[in-house]
Amino acid sequence: MSKNVPVVEFKQVGKTFISPDGTPHEAIRDVNFCVEDLDDEGEFIALLGPSGCGKSTILNLIAGLEPVHPATTGEVLVFGQPVHGPGPDRGMVFQSYSSFPCYNVLDNVAFGLKLQGVEKDEREERAMRWIKRVQLAGSEKKYPHQLSGGMRQRVAIARTLAIHPRIILMDEPFGALDRVTRWGMQDLLVELWREVEATVFLITHDIAEAVYLGDRVFIMSEGPGTIVEVVDVPAPSGDAATTQRTEAFSNLVHTVSQKFEKHIPQMGSA
Numbered sequence: 098m099s100k101n102v103p104v105v106e107f108k109q110v111g112k113t114f115i116s117p118d119g120t121p122h123e124a125i126r127d128v129n130f131c132v133e134d135l136d137d138e139g140e141f142i143a144l145l146g147p148s149g150c151g152k153s154t155i156l157n158l159i160a161g162l163e164p165v166h167p168a169t170t171g172e173v174l175v176f177g178q179p180v181h182g183p184g185p186d187r188g189m190v191f192q193s194y195s196s197f198p199c200y201n202v203l204d205n206v207a208f209g210l211k212l213q214g215v216e217k218d219e220r221e222e223r224a225m226r227w228i229k230r231v232q233l234a235g236s237e238k239k240y241p242h243q244l245s246g247g248m249r250q251r252v253a254i255a256r257t258l259a260i261h262p263r264i265i266l267m268d269e270p271f272g273a274l275d276r277v278t279r280w281g282m283q284d285l286l287v288e289l290w291r292e293v294e295a296t297v298f299l300i301t302h303d304i305a306e307a308v309y310l311g312d313r314v315f316i317m318s319e320g321p322g323t324i325v326e327v328v329d330v331p332a333p334s335g336d337a338a339t340t341q342r343t344e345a346f347s348n349l350v351h352t353v354s355q356k357f358e359k360h361i362p363q364m365g366s367a
């Protein structure tokens with residue numbers, strides 16, 4: 098694969114949904130961005146925007162998931178190729194706990210490997226490795242309903258990372274978690290991300306989360322959403338709880354909040 102081919106590129110992408118009665122609804126408009134393929138590391142993109150502005154639409158277009166896929170206008174390219182549907186190069190982690198309720202943790206984490214035809218012993222060994230990495234060793238025989246919200250999201254992360262996607266798509270993965278659990282998950286995510294060197298797109302409406310995790314923050318306007326500003330932020334240099342309590346970090350969040358407010362006045366205090 099050529100180094101010069103971007104990981105993901107959107108060229109004037111628009112998506113209009115048609116309701117059952119035929120009314121068109123323009124979700125996103127003229128979305129343009131490019132995420133380059135960096136040597137030995139992936140970029141972390143945080144997508145920040147008000148509810149309903151089209152954040153999930155953008156992620157689903159990258160994932161190739163219907164009914165959002167395909168775009169109505171423009172081009173969605175992954176490694177230089179138009180997206181035709183889902184693929185193992187892209188893994189998704191949703192906000193709602195997307196584990197299979199009838200499978201235990203081990204079978205949930207091994208699920209993608211099973212689909213890929215990896216035989217039982219190997220897939221269970223690989224799944225166990227990821228279960229340990231997300232600190233769930235000892236819970237591999239438990240079912241999702243026996244786990245806390247944070248644990249279930251760790252299952253979802255392990256399941257996605259087990260298939261080694263080059264691109265990890267996360268749709269408000271920590272949105273349902275309390276603040277302290279969320280900080281712990283942010284630390285874990287940073288640690289894992291540095292290890293797997295994947296490109297990450299993470300949706301959040303939490304400005305601090307976007308600033309802490311992102312290399313770049315894409316700020317979106319209200320629907321029909323488009324990217325109105327891209328802000329470069331420093332990579333995390335300490336743990337989430339400590340960093341996010343510092344004055345320097347608060348100042349950075351304030352700067353990004355002001356940019357956000359400039360485009361979406363009523364969201365300034367979000």
Ligand SMILES: Nc1ncnc2c1ncn2[C@@H]1O[C@H](COP(=O)(O)OP(=O)(O)O)[C@@H](O)[C@H]1O
Pocket residue numbers: 114115122123124146147148149150151152153154155164165320
């Ligand atoms: N499958 C769909 N059919 C019809 N409308 C949709 C569909 N998915 C999203 N929308 C609409 O498109 C807009 C953007 O949605 P979404 O991307 O989910 O926003 P966000 O994730 O930023 O909250 C919203 O107005 C939403 O109601």
Ligand SMILES: [Mg+2]
Pocket residue numbers: 152153154268
């Ligand atoms: Mg959404």
